[in-house]
Amino acid sequence: MKNATRIGAVVTAVSLLLGGTAAAAVTKHTTCYNIKTHVKKVVTTAKCPKGYSRKAPVKTERGVTVSMAWVKALDTAMPMSGGFMTAAFMHISNISDRDVTLVGGAAAWAPMVQVHEVMNGMMQQKPGGLTIKAGYTESLQAGGNHVMFMNMPKKVLAGDEVTFILKFADGGQLTVKAPVKSTNSGSETYKPSM
């Protein structure tokens, strides 16, 4: 199953001008933004290079929403050298007109936060981050992409509510509040003392 869900199917055609064509020649420097990553680039030409737009990007946090976020509980976790680890799962919807890329995060309770993928059954940092195309929703779910929290001094416990920040390539940030949940699926023999 593909994790990305197209938000829309009905086309609303919007004919638009590219910003650069109307610019006057008096401008010595033009501020351009990468259409995909929103990274700023100053050029000495009047026109922005291919793949860039003069239009200042809408900051990611205004075009992205997070829903159904939860963090995996560590009630049964054993202490580990280097601290505890857990992961967050959620739906990230990009309702803006540009692709956005989730590149990392931050949390007061976890010194290290990374965007991870599962490749061939192995968990690893996702190279280049996770891109969510304009108009799509990405589902971060167990066994697939997730936000990884590492080097945690304390466990997070089922029923807690935690806060963390998602960081995007354009510098945008989103604060997410999420409950902590156990996922010991159906294991009635579960023993918290283990």
Add this chain to the structure above:
Amino acid sequence: MDRRAFIGMGLTGAAGVAVGATGAMAVSFARDLSSKGAVGATTVPFYGQHQPGIDTPQAAHAALVAFRLRESTDAERLQRLLRLWSGDAALLQSGQPALADSNPELSRTPASLTITIGLGRGAFAAASLLHRWPLAYNEIPAFDIDRLDPRWTGGDLLLQVSANDGATVTHAVRELMKDALPFAERVWQQSGWHVQPDVHPGESPRNLFGFKEGAGNPVPGTADFASAVWNDGAAQPWFEGGTAIAIRRIRMDLDRWDQVPPLMQESTFGRHVINGAPLGGTSEFQKPDFRMRNGKGALVIPENAHIRRAEARRNIFRRPFNYDDGLTADGLPDAGLLFIAFGSDIDRYVGIQAALAKQDALNVWTTPVGSAMFVIPPGAPSEAHWVGETLFA
């Protein structure tokens, strides 16, 4: 929050913006394409002054699930469980998957799902909150007629899960059970059914003895109902808007009942079997005339008739389900009534049950084999709240 509706709003934000080479944007509502009838799509709000599953319409399928708290579960942990349960109950009742739902497709048919959360005496003890126990009894007293099996008796926490689709009930129980695992283990579970919507509109359903069940119940939304069911918080302010639930698994001896002549069945209940009218009356909904005598001077509704012994029943709200679990270990029908009563305190139910235990003619064919009672906290008024919050405040 309805995620799908929110995504749809992105359309306005998308228009009028330079989009480079792509030139056009495609945005609309994502839809759940599975077909659902009106019964399947109906939802009952989770948030409100009272918990759902009490004054809301009774659905066709129900599960009662009792949990025992793990020794490590204290006040702080119990609150965490109640927050998780409330959050997932709200999602599931609205037809959305629970968080980390293992079968999200099963959550998209709410079918009037209701989830009612109860706290037993043991939960108050674990939370060191026995001083906030709001009921007149700590447990339902033992009655001579009881033959209680621990399989269906007691418990520290209760979930009453009900919907018009059995799969919805089973799935919701599983999701909520997973929430509970770090805090509590399941000790018993009972399933029952009620008449499906639109089978007998405007009539009380029949129990497995063939008689109508539910006459004389206070009507939800009326002042009678409110005073019978909702606690006013006078003794325990945290409990205002809450109620108590009594659960009795009453095995019915269908084999021997079949041998009883119809007229004797009627005098046992005190009602006519054909239309549920009290003996001597013509309509199910009319008040029984307990003083009426026949030509020979005998009471038309006998002294030990069920409805005479249960006369005070207007002070509680009965919301039972039938059950049929096949055969007992002895090879007898394991069928009967999951009797459920709600009351602003448990003493009202206990008083009625004491009168029945003493003299009810029906006792010959019915045996209580399970018994439990729980405090039903008031509802969570909004998403910012959770069931049980006022107890810990």
